[in-house]
């Protein structure tokens with residue numbers, strides 16, 4: 001097993017940008033004489049950094065080079081990567097590969113300028129052409145409850161994407177949009193208590209659930225969404241004092 005390049009992008013909700021990142025990783029691998037290359041997302045996307053690190057470590061990869069694939073680079077992103085990797089190392093049970101972080105893309109200004117100049121010389125598509133139909137109507141849903149799943153960096157890194165997929169699957173399976181009070185779900189950016197990730201909130205009560213896994217989410221659905229009662233042993237009440245996750 002050899003060193004692996006890990007392209008770390010910000011987010012991708014749809015299938016197409018995920019496929020684009022896969023293709024980009026393949027192209028990078030080709031240029032590096034077949035070195036392994038893959039990708040992960042820091043927010044709103046799967047696999048998260050943690051999921052990919054676990055997969056690569058499990059495959060026995062000895063060294064991982066993380067390449068931030070972000071333009072422009074957010075000033076706090078390198079520190080976030082370092083914290084996410086340290087957190088992952090603390091919780092990972094098996095052997096841990098050497099993990100390095102490459103320079104940010106904007107530090108290679110000349111090479112980037114070459115690429116952008118090449119793209120700019122292409123005639124592109126005339127956006128003055130109107131799409132075939134522009135929808136102008138939407139239904140207003142009657143649902144009373146709304147479940148927010150945080151997809152900020154720390155929550156995504158704590159597998160909130162899988163949690164989101166589980167919630168959507170259960171929402172369809174149990175027809176949660178239409179039964180009981182009805183519910184809608186949506187992804188959000190940071191909800192605040194990042195160190196207690198992954199975080200889920202249920203409104204209109206504003207109940208905050210932290211350290212949520214699929215089993216906890218199942219209880220939130222059956223007891224809170226369907227039963228109408230917040231789950232006392234899973235919720236974290238508002239507090240001025242900092243609290244840690246109950247394990």
Ligand code: FES
Nearest residue numbers: 150152155192194
């Ligand atoms: S990233 Fe989820 S609470 Fe901050």
